[in-house]
Amino acid sequence: MIDVVLVDDQELIRAGLRMLCESTEDIAVVAEARDGREALSTLSRTHADVVLMDLRMPRMNGTEATREILARWPAMRVVVLTTFDDDDHLFPALSAGACGFLIKDSSSGDLLTAIRLAADGGSPFSPQTLRRIVDRAMSTQSRAELPDTLTDREIDVLAALGIGETNAEIAARLHLGLTTVKTHVASLLTKTDTTNRVQLAVLAVRCGLVT
Structure with missing residues (x-):
């Protein structure tokens, strides 16, 4: 419940x-x-x-x-x-x-x-x-750089978050398991010092992953 x-x-x-x-x-x-x-x-x-x-x-x-x-x-x-x-x-x-x-x-x-x-x-x-x-966010914040610690797959997931995709949509498009996507998202939150997916989406745009 x-x-x-x-x-x-x-x-x-x-x-x-x-x-x-x-x-x-x-x-x-x-x-x-x-x-x-x-x-x-x-x-x-x-x-x-x-x-x-x-x-x-x-x-x-x-x-x-x-x-x-x-x-x-x-x-x-x-x-x-x-x-x-x-x-x-x-x-x-x-x-x-x-x-x-x-x-x-x-x-x-x-x-x-x-x-x-x-x-x-x-x-x-x-x-x-x-x-x-x-x-x-883009009107008030400058461009950002991706952390060096991100893997290529984490960058792919971050870009997907930037366009608002759900975990299920990311899993289907990147041919990943749902649990794997959740693990990548959790890792992104830690490595980028963000607290939720919306902040990750903003970061994706600031880093130029989404236009």
């Missing part, structure tokens, strides 16, 4: 998310919070595998809450709930350690898939959101 905590200041959105999660057999909403401060208090006494985090909230916003959550519980997975006008918030949330980004008007299937993917160690995000994050 995947334990989920919902963090959003709008009760109707939380109710809708709870209803959707409760329609499954493998996802359970174990708690809700109305802002970042309440989320921290809730998580201090409630186990969670995945946190669905709104960005714009009173008292403590989603980016601040994400940073504090991961400082206290590094293994926790935070998926940001965002709207298309949240460009100024997406990159800070990524820097804070969010593992993925979900548009609030995503389909029910996409939402459930995102929760499962995050719980499994993946980074759910839509291709259009990834593109916007990468574009924003």
